[in-house]
Amino acid sequence: MTTGFQGVMPYLVSPINAEGRVMEEVLGRLCEHLIASGVHGLVPLGSTGEFAYLTTAQRLRVVEVVTAAAAGRVPVIAGVAASTTADAQAQVRAYQRCGVDGILAILEAYFPLNEAEIEAYFTAVAAASDLPVVIYTNPNFQRADLSIRSIARLSKVATIGYIKDASSNTGRLLSIINAVEGRIHIFSASAHIPACVMLLGGVGWMAGPACVVPGPSLQLYELCKAKQWSDAMALQRPLWRINELFARHNLAACIKSGLASQGFAVGDPLPPQSPVGAEAAAEIAATLREVNAGA
Numbered sequence: 001m002t003t004g005f006q007g008v009m010p011y012l013v014s015p016i017n018a019e020g021r022v023m024e025e026v027l028g029r030l031c032e033h034l035i036a037s038g039v040h041g042l043v044p045l046g047s048t049g050e051f052a053y054l055t056t057a058q059r060l061r062v063v064e065v066v067t068a069a070a071a072g073r074v075p076v077i078a079g080v081a082a083s084t085t086a087d088a089q090a091q092v093r094a095y096q097r098c099g100v101d102g103i104l105a106i107l108e109a110y111f112p113l114n115e116a117e118i119e120a121y122f123t124a125v126a127a128a129s130d131l132p133v134v135i136y137t138n139p140n141f142q143r144a145d146l147s148i149r150s151i152a153r154l155s156k157v158a159t160i161g162y163i164k165d166a167s168s169n170t171g172r173l174l175s176i177i178n179a180v181e182g183r184i185h186i187f188s189a190s191a192h193i194p195a196c197v198m199l200l201g202g203v204g205w206m207a208g209p210a211c212v213v214p215g216p217s218l219q220l221y222e223l224c225k226a227k228q229w230s231d232a233m234a235l236q237r238p239l240w241r242i243n244e245l246f247a248r249h250n251l252a253a254c255i256k257s258g259l260a261s262q263g264f265a266v267g268d269p270l271p272p273q274s275p276v277g278a279e280a281a282a283e284i285a286a287t288l289r290e291v292n293a294g295a
Helices: 024-037 056-070 085-098 115-127 148-154 170-180 194-200 214-225 229-248 251-261 278-294
Strands: 007-010 077-082 102-107 133-137 160-165 185-188 204-207
Touching (some): 024 056, 024 214, 056 085, 077 085, 085 102, 102 115, 115 133, 133 148, 160 170, 170 185, 170 194, 185 194, 194 204, 194 214, 204 214, 214 229, 214 278, 229 251, 229 278, 251 278
Parallel strands (some): 007 204, 077 102, 102 133, 133 160, 185 204
16 A cells, blocks of 8 residues: 655646746746645646646646656656557656646546446556556546545555545545545545545645635645644634635636736636636635734
8 A cells, every 4th residue: 555645735737828838937936936836746637737738748848847847756646548558658657747646546547438448547547657546536527526436446456545526525535445445545626625535534635725815725734634623623614714715716717817917927727718807816815825924
């Protein structure tokens, strides 16, 4: 069983300019800022990284830039998202050559898949390398979801050590914890309340909001780790305002807008997505200032 990943691991944005090139300087600077803030890892090509809108070359370059910026100081867990098993395995091998420390496995499905086919995909991703794997399930956006039974079976694959479940169903998390019997560990998503996930036995959270509120996120994690639950909830309440913002707006657009207000010119979300409007951008910036100042 793999037990090396824990803590606050931001889902990074993917800054792409109008010519389709990765904006390497700002991405590297964001990574440096987050590492200096104390995050426990970096996750390129998660949902906030707009993986569904990137080309193969753009994805690879994002991973290369993040891995180089991390320089071994924190683990890099690269998102692998595909609709075919062969493509997913090719991504795993390419990112392993870049020097990543783990894989976030995502299934993009068009035609419906049965339980056995879904399990076979994640098993094949795990088999493509010896890297630790985080399986990611988000039934609000994914056509092919993992059942509790499937998760329990996948937990017996040696390199699958974690799951990030973005269902927003806290009871489902407890069912997963009971079903896997300690074989894999839970990361909170932005759809869940991180302090509650930690109380259930989670090991941290992987989410886009940590890009713009790393300090408060880390404070919350340390309070939860110390089991100071009253203090943790006192911090969680205002911090939850960030999650509420991201639930109302396009996630990548919201976080890119928030980063822009903090001096990181990461650009707009990739078309056909639209940037947030001026009123929303002002609300996002003001909320971030309040939460970061009050933590």
